Amino acid sequence: MIRDGNNKSFWQSTEKIEDFGTDFKELTFHTIVVGAGITGVTLAKELQNRGISCLLIDKKNPGFGTTGGTTAHINNFYDTSYDEIIANFGNDAGRELVVGTHKTLDYIVQNIRKYAVACEFDTCDFFLFSTNGKQTKKLDEIYRAHKQLGIKTVEDSSIPFDLSFEKVIKIEAQGQFHPIKYINGLLQAYKIEGGAFLLNQAIESFNNDGENITIKTSDARIFTAKNLVWATHVPPGKNRFNLLLTAYRSYVMVFKLTDPPTALAQAADLYDPYHYFRYHVSSNGNYLIAGGFDHKTGVGENSEKCFTELDNYVRRYLGFSDFVAKWSSQYYVSADGLPYIGRMPSEKNIYVSTGYGGNGMTFGTMASLVIPDLLEGKENELSKMLSPGRIKPIASVKSVLSVGINASKHLIKDKLKAKQVEIFDTIPLNEGRIVTFENKNLAVFRDKDGGGAH
Numbered sequence: 001m002i003r004d005g006n007n008k009s010f011w012q013s014t015e016k017i018e019d020f021g022t023d024f025k026e027l028t029f030h031t032i033v034v035g036a037g038i039t040g041v042t043l044a045k046e047l048q049n050r051g052i053s054c055l056l057i058d059k060k061n062p063g064f065g066t067t068g069g070t071t072a073h074i075n076n077f078y079d080t081s082y083d084e085i086i087a088n089f090g091n092d093a094g095r096e097l098v099v100g101t102h103k104t105l106d107y108i109v110q111n112i113r114k115y116a117v118a119c120e121f122d123t124c125d126f127f128l129f130s131t132n133g134k135q136t137k138k139l140d141e142i143y144r145a146h147k148q149l150g151i152k153t154v155e156d157s158s159i160p161f162d163l164s165f166e167k168v169i170k171i172e173a174q175g176q177f178h179p180i181k182y183i184n185g186l187l188q189a190y191k192i193e194g195g196a197f198l199l200n201q202a203i204e205s206f207n208n209d210g211e212n213i214t215i216k217t218s219d220a221r222i223f224t225a226k227n228l229v230w231a232t233h234v235p236p237g238k239n240r241f242n243l244l245l246t247a248y249r250s251y252v253m254v255f256k257l258t259d260p261p262t263a264l265a266q267a268a269d270l271y272d273p274y275h276y277f278r279y280h281v282s283s284n285g286n287y288l289i290a291g292g293f294d295h296k297t298g299v300g301e302n303s304e305k306c307f308t309e310l311d312n313y314v315r316r317y318l319g320f321s322d323f324v325a326k327w328s329s330q331y332y333v334s335a336d337g338l339p340y341i342g343r344m345p346s347e348k349n350i351y352v353s354t355g356y357g358g359n360g361m362t363f364g365t366m367a368s369l370v371i372p373d374l375l376e377g378k379e380n381e382l383s384k385m386l387s388p389g390r391i392k393p394i395a396s397v398k399s400v401l402s403v404g405i406n407a408s409k410h411l412i413k414d415k416l417k418a419k420q421v422e423i424f425d426t427i428p429l430n431e432g433r434i435v436t437f438e439n440k441n442l443a444v445f446r447d448k449d450g451g452g453a454h
């Protein structure tokens, strides 16, 4: 399979999924799902299970996007930590998210069992640790929030990685798998049950008359549907998500272990950006997957430097040197720290699922617990919380929106007149505000240098 990155990821040697064939009798569907990463593939299978006719399309192959460049931790906690979620969304929302997350992780396990997907799925504990007083304070806040919400977390005294730390908590029962084997397994089941899938087909044109959506693919065929879901990681074109999402790049390396790890485990520290690790076991051997050195895309981009720093870090602190693979990939952080899953604001019959940060295995799957219900006219607690049209305060969230100083200045200037841009000067440095512009609320963050209002 191919991927949208220069370096080959650890997962890429997986066999290509067979072409589904393109001779459909029907050119009209209930829903078109665009994008065959974890979001689109899981969703297409769920729609099929519910008897909703669906066409899945990808401009390349399954896993071409970030799903082919992930590290595939399947976690029940997020980059936006639960103390931040409680602070920004409230206790009840925190509890709802815990319940929704639990259902999502169960759903992945059920899929693996139901379709007998051989995807190197394992469960293990996650060790989140601090290395100094500031990090320990944060770790304590996270620990308290987990206790409050009933997420199984305990204080511990050691970690299964050769790293020094000040304090550590163990978050129990996390998952991990081979992401491409997982989506290929779901696609295989989708195919056996007659699912429609077009590979290597970009959408050349798109029309939504409010009743029907018509698309033209690169091979000049026309398909119609009542609904369309952008499962493209970020929805294409000019839309509110240009402002609400920030692109980051993360770097990953894989090393082969000479012996199996004493315990399968995942871990991360609390630096900003943080370093993250996990072991992976396959029939070919035992591996360490390590990542970090994330930065905003396009800001101080020097990939080779990031890889060198990561390589030095792993060799120096973890002591592994048998290099197997390295790659980088992009993820997108939302303005208030939670993803946008649901109806595209001001567009009839268009749905979107985006803004997962580094938690797209869980959130990408969660889309299948939200969007099919919405298509059937049902709201649920998750769909309300994750609605792409929500307005939330953003000041205290670490993962605030910004589009990069230069990019955002241009973007904002394109959208707003100069005089109106002045309202951003009233926002204190390093803080976010909701500002009203042309009777609409706009989430805006001003970075610490005051160089750009985002």
Ligand SMILES: Cc1cc2nc3c(=O)[nH]c(=O)nc-3n(C[C@H](O)[C@H](O)[C@H](O)COP(=O)(O)OP(=O)(O)OC[C@H]3O[C@@H](n4cnc5c(N)ncnc54)[C@H](O)[C@@H]3O)c2cc1C
Binding pocket: 034, 035, 036, 037, 038, 039, 040, 057, 058, 059, 060, 061, 062, 063, 064, 065, 066, 067, 068, 069, 070, 071, 072, 073, 074, 075, 201, 202, 203, 231, 232, 233, 236, 249, 250, 251, 252, 291, 328, 329, 330, 331, 353, 356, 357, 358, 359, 360, 361, 362, 363, 364
């Ligand atoms: C280095 C790194 C490590 C990560 N690690 C983890 C992790 O451990 N755990 C976790 O939960 N998350 C992790 N994430 C995040 C996670 O990988 C992503 O959020 C997730 O893979 C996104 O899946 P997706 O299906 O939404 O998008 P993608 O996988 O990007 O799929 C989108 C698909 O849409 C297709 N497409 C795009 N535009 C069009 C178009 N116009 N027409 C047709 N097709 C189109 C693309 O070809 C692609 O196949 C990580 C991210 C990075 C960068």
